[in-house]
Every structure is written in C-alpha cells, then in structure tokens.
Amino acid sequence: MPERADAARNRAKILAAADELFTAHGAADVTMEDIARAAGVGRGTLYRRYPDRAAIAVALLDEHERRLQESLLRGDPPLGPGAPPAERLAAFYAAMVDLLERHAHLVLGTEVGHSRFTTGAYGFWRTHVRILASGTPDPDVLADVLLAPLAPELYLHQRARGVTPERITASLRELAGLL
Amino acid sequence: MPERADAARNRAKILAAADELFTAHGAADVTMEDIARAAGVGRGTLYRRYPDRAAIAVALLDEHERRLQESLLRGDPPLGPGAPPAERLAAFYAAMVDLLERHAHLVLGTEVGHSRFTTGAYGFWRTHVRILASGTPDPDVLADVLLAPLAPELYLHQRARGVTPERITASLRELAGLL
DNA sequence: CCTCAAGTGGACACGATGTCCGCTTGAGGT
DNA sequence: ACCTCAAGCGGACATCGTGTCCACTTGAGG
DSSP states (O other): OOOOHHHHHHHHHHHHHHHHHHHHHOGGGOOHHHHHHHHTOOHHHHHHHOSSHHHHHHHHHHHHHHHHHHHHHHSOTTTSTTSOHHHHHHHHHHHHHHHHHHHHHHHHHTOSTTGGGGSHHHHHHHHHHHHHTTTSSOHHHHHHHHHGGGOHHHHHHHHHTTOOHHHHHHHHHHHHHTO | OOOOHHHHHHHHHHHHHHHHHHHHHOGGGOOHHHHHHHHTOOHHHHHHHOSSHHHHHHHHHHHHHHHHHHHHHHSOTTTSBTBOHHHHHHHHHHHHHHHHHHHHHHHHHTOSTTGGGGSHHHHHHHHHHHHHTTTSSOHHHHHHHHHGGGOHHHHHHHHHTTOOHHHHHHHHHHHHHTO
C-alpha cells in the first residue's frame, strides 16, 4: 500500500528541517526535539520514521552517495571502469574529499557509535576499493585500511587545523599512487 | 603541596573501578554514576577529578602509552631509532595493534566527540610518523593519513568481523613497505 | 588539640530520550 | 456525498544521565 499523503508531506518537512539544522549547528548539537519542532510535527511522528539522528543523516546522505556510486559503476574513467586501479583509486579519493567537504557534518551525524561501518554505503565503498586492491596479498583488510583516511572525524579535524581539501586530496593521490 | 592521603586513596579506587567496568561492559555503557558507586565514592568526588569518562580513560591509558613512547624515542631498532623509516613504521604499526588489542575499549572511551585528535598522545604519534615520512611531498598531512587505520572504531569493527590481529598487522606492514 | 582548607557525597535541577495512547485524517467502499 | 477504520499524528509522561552546589567531614601543620 502506498504512503499516505500527509505522511509523505511530513517526511519531506522532517528531512528539510533536519538538513537545515544539521548544516547550521552541526549534527551533534541538534536534538530530536529540535528537529520535530522545526519540522512542525510531534515527537511521536518523528520517532515513528527515524529511531535516531543517525537514521535521518543516512536518509539525507542517500542521494549524494547514490550519485557517486552510480559514477563508480557506470561513469567515465578514471572514476568509472576502464582506468588502471591506482588512477581509479585516486579519482575515488578526490570524489570522496569533495563529498566530505560538502557533507561531512552529515556523515558525522551517522556516526552514532561505530555505526558508520554497518551502513550500506560503507559496504559499497569497501567492495569497490577491495576490487581495486585485488593485486595485493589481503585486499579485504587493505580495503578498510585504505578507507580509514576518509573518516569524517579526521577530515573535519584536518580542516579545522587549516589543511586545505587540495592538500588532503594530494596526499591521498600519493597514497593511491603507491598501490 | 602534596595530595592528601584520603584523596590519593580515592583516586586509586576510582581508577581501579573504572578499569574493571570498562573492561567488563565497554566504555560507552558505563555511566559516571556506575563508576562512583563501584568505587564507593560520591558523584561530586568523581567529578572533582575527572570531568567526564574521557578523562578517566586517558588516565588509564597513560602508562601504556608512555611505555611505547619511550620505546619509540630510546628503544632498540626497529621500534627505536636506527632502522630505515619503512621498517620503523612497520614496527610502530605492530606495537599499536598490540596496544589496541589489549586496550581498544579504553581508547574508544577517550573518544567522546572527536577528542582523540586533541589528545597529547595523538600529537606524539603524529610527530613520530611525520618524521618517518619526511621523504614525501607533504609529511604533515600524510602522517594523519597513515595513522587513520589505527582508529579504534575501525579496529574493533574488523575484529568483530573475525579479522585477526595478525592479518591487520600484515596489511599495515604492507602499507609501511610502500613508503 | 585546634584550626581551616582540602576533600567529600548526595540532593537537586536540567535536558534528552523513547514510549504510550487517545485523537485526527486520508482514502476506499457503498 | 457519506461512513468506516486503520494509518498516522502529537504531546504528555516516565526514565535516565549529567553536572553543579553546598553543608558536612577529615587530615595535617602549627
């Protein structure tokens, strides 16, 4: 059965309000009640759909991640198939830095506990990198290692220290080149 | 002026109780009140010394970290000075995996927010790795990148997936060898 | 033994979480 | 157009953890 009209309307209001609040104050400082109030719905309505902040952040990230995933699977090289692994990895890193620069606060919002690793998106990134690293002794573990520098906490810390996205991308390209 | 006798006694009780609770239940599930009760002191006494869980975890980690730091500065090669950078990095990785295997729950306890990067210990590790990486274009940023795979959340996630410490160490050695 | 500052501990106020249940509303059937 | 009823709604509530505050206790030097 399809979603009821009022339910759909409320979901849109919730996501819009959450996006705004996350951007304005950072995900950690926004309470469920803030979101409910800003969206003009009750707490019960909010909890019905999203059990916690992480679920909302995941929903918001969904479309951006999907777009990048699409590019990785079917886009032009070097992001998409066709280029040598090291170049594809470098391109992936650059795209992820771009994503982090625009949405790190959201990614951070998904990180209640260690939930980042259980996200579908993380699984996708790992599968991708594991394939690129298939020439190494233990690609499965190396994939996690190669993804670690993209942790949003680290990214925000580096940015706060005054490191530019360009320098981060360059260092990651360096790393990819070693592969 | 020296610490009063009762104060010293209570600090020891607090650290012992916290260590036990962290090990038994994981740092995240232990409340300040749990610790106070287990230590047989009041909440006020606990807060007087340690403003939050992170401070307690840091205090508990202190001695282990100091020992490794000492080895890095003055120990025998390849951990200490004298060996080629790539080998020293590999040895450092191995030592850190060992530390994580024994105390990851504590390290995780220090991670209230993104506080890990502002710890004195993290600064030490970064300085160490930056020096080892001084042959590269941007050692300052690469140091953060090379330390990222040691994030305790990642380590615990890998272990939970059934990955052995040996495989993790091996992959990190691989990474160090590329340097 | 006396003094007083350091130390103690529990009561308190606050804020966030997640649940529960009576009310409202949309949509399909007649 | 109306009826019905389940899906959806929303706010009150109970619970829990945090951090502060202050009256009381205790240890150590004079």
